[in-house]
Amino acid sequence: KNQVEQSPQSLIILEGKNCTLQCNYTVSPFSNLRWYKQDTGRGPVSLTIMTFSENTKSNGRYTATLDADTKQSSLHITASQLSDSASYICVVGASGGYNKLIFGAGTRLAVHP
Amino acid sequence: DADVTQTPRNRITKTGKRIMLECSQTKGHDRMYWYRQDPGLGLQLIYYSFDVKDINKGEISDGYSVSRQAQAKFSLSLESAIPNQTALYFCATSDAGPERDTQYFGPGTRLTVL
Numbered sequence: 094k095n096q097v098e099q100s101p102q103s104l105i106i107l108e109g110k111n112c113t114l115q116c117n118y119t120v121s122p123f124s125n126l127r128w129y130k131q132d133t134g135r136g137p138v139s140l141t142i143m144t145f146s147e148n149t150k151s152n153g154r155y156t157a158t159l160d161a162d163t164k165q166s167s168l169h170i171t172a173s174q175l176s177d178s179a180s181y182i183c184v185v186g187a188s189g190g191y192n193k194l195i196f197g198a199g200t201r202l203a204v205h206p
Numbered sequence: 207d208a209d210v211t212q213t214p215r216n217r218i219t220k221t222g223k224r225i226m227l228e229c230s231q232t233k234g235h236d237r238m239y240w241y242r243q244d245p246g247l248g249l250q251l252i253y254y255s256f257d258v259k260d261i262n263k264g265e266i267s268d269g270y271s272v273s274r275q276a277q278a279k280f281s282l283s284l285e286s287a288i289p290n291q292t293a294l295y296f297c298a299t300s301d302a303g304p305e306r307d308t309q310y311f312g313p314g315t316r317l318t319v320l
Binding site: 135193199 | 210251296308310314
């Protein structure tokens, strides 16, 4: 069964600190992995996307890594800001058909001043 | 203006009522999707459409129907709403080219079925 699991479920950090969110997946055949940011009351917005051959991708203060051998990904946030408070969703694409997307449940991050 | 809009943003209804949620997009994308989001769960695909004449069931289509009225419009109907359909509903779009896996989401509709 295709699954995407994220940890931790929630996280509280102080403004200016770094943090790392984890994603483990069992999706086959693997096509790509992306991280989305979802602000409260808004739809998800894509942050990064990585294919099988990529092991890191950055978008400003966000850096995603991918280890396709262990089927793990992480999202590292550097020098956190209050506006980083949101849910971060790991999404894995399975190739074939319409390229089905499997969504993780997300990690809820709260950045406190 | 937002590229993907959804109406209504919030709706409270009663069991057995018919409800329609609407989605419009100005991105010019051919592909449109409807998802539901429940607390503690990942988004689940209800229906998707690759063009005006194409409708496909997703993982959880029972109790729902859709209509693709035009390239820019994709509506979701609950024929007879039930309480376990209380959820946050998202519409999304994507193009069919190399970036086809990048989906752009609307702001969501919060539906409560009493």
